[in-house]
Amino acid sequence: MLSVKENMIVEFSTTLLDKFSEVVSRYPEGKQKSALLPILHLVQAEYEWLSVDAMEKVATYLSIEPIEVFEVATFYSMYFLQPHGKYTLEVCRTGPCCLVGAEKIMAHIEDKLGVKEGEVTDDGLFSWRGVECLAACGYGPVLQIGPSYTFYEQLTPESVDQLISDLKEKSKSEA
């Protein structure tokens, strides 16, 4: 699964390092490896994805081997190992959501954004992918957008169009 196409050299800010040390304090002495998943989430929220350099620095911080970080980052589906769109629409594609039209929503998103699953739009703003059950089956079809993992429920093609145009506006106002 790990296909490294590019790297990104990072330097963790003091703010981020403070967050790391708060996480480490939750576990008994010597069990700092427990902080690995939460720390990878923090790093991803900061840099959008996990570069090899970032993972190696996490390993150094936690006094563990780099392979211990790589094997975790490749195992869990939430970690991005290469750059992706600023807004990645993650649509639930599992059974219950499909009973209420998730497949049509994915086809609509593909059509609307003009990129295939996993690809990034030319402006770098959007990508999308199907993900497995998000535990929101009663509100389907659903999608989520990291790093805050905001939820959008009971999607229709119209609500998806609205969401995409809202995100475009949001990104313009942030620029």
Add this chain to the structure above:
Amino acid sequence: MGRKLLLEHINVPGINTFAVYREKGGYRAVEKALKSMTAEDVVEEVKKSGLRGRGGAGFPTGMKWSFLAKPEGVPRYLVCNGDESEPGTFKDRYLMTYIPHALIEGMIVSSYALGAHTSYIYIRGEMMPQIRIMEKAIEEAKAAGFLGKNILGTGYDLEIYVQPGGGAYICGEETALLESLEGKRGNPRIKPPFPAVAGLYGCPTVVNNVESIAATVPIVNDGGEEYAKIGIERSTGTKLISASGNIAKPGVYEIEMGLPVEEFIFSDEYCGGMANGKRLKAVVAGGSSVPILPANLILKTMKGEPRLMTYESLADGGFVSGTAMGSGGFIVFDEDQCIVRNTYNYTRFYRHESCGQCSPCREGTGWMEKILYKIEHGHGDMSDIDLLWQVQQKIEGNTICPLGDAAAWPVAAAIRHFRDEFEWHILNPEASLQGNYGLAHYADPLVPVTE
């Protein structure tokens, strides 16, 4: 109206805050347990209540607690399983979102019963908003003196931390969850030793589902015997059911154990009947892993008795004509749904989520996915159905953890009850690409469409 123990105050504005929760009688169980009961008393009440694990396995919670080893000088841990990933299940998300203090209160009472001084709530990473909600609830409880050192002056110390997962269904399996909490891949451990002896960091550990832990609150407040009065036989108390699919009112419902399935689907108090005036074709009653049943078998057992929402009644007939309560993920299919496509979808899910440790599961789920893809897309042979049957048979019971079984059961049940639909796909590839098999005889005797 059924009794509500967990969701009684769910519609009270602000019930997600400490102040309102407390005003409505919240944290009484903590006061009662810490001030007037010993740890053993609490375990005893939970045993008496007959509470069974609400995550899916249905193992008696009190018995699980009593297995916890208590060696001198070794810390013990309570870990709450909030990894909720079983397709069809979204009750724990609901509980944590709207009434987070019910879980915190349950965590304090349960930790006290087990003698744990550090407890973790493991929540799947995708539920980042719920993680924030729980962290806030912990802060509030701590500020009010219900967490931290010397709680309510009783000398009992407890810290609770929230741990995010990384997106992996397998971490709902308790030993995989512990591995993940230790910062590793979620590979289930070989048992024994069970977590009760060697769990988190090799220390005695109990892992309980969110709903099970929350249920200890009414058990402590009113006593185990009172809780056990609700329900039938060994299915006591109330259960949160996540209802999804083609029904008028999908959502989370708290039911008293023993409610007839037919009432649950068609009553306005619960699912409100089928959506869009369609007819009922099939139900997956306890999350994607449990056997799917056609309409006639989910409403009535083979003996012709009404099927009830209890562990025993749902399982009546074994896997030949019954299913299981599982996690309470109740997925309803209308007449337009394709069983082959749905089975393919589930199998793709299990292939994606297999951790890859055991070859029967790693290879078998991939095989099943490919065969089902072939049938669904109009390229199937009759021999594929038998091949599918053989593959699922070789996965079941041959893996370290229950994910293998969970992947095999839906396939077996789909073939067992809907074989003619598979055959129709194979014999009519063109037609199967255009439309669906429909209702056929599955729903005999048909349930009238209620307007």
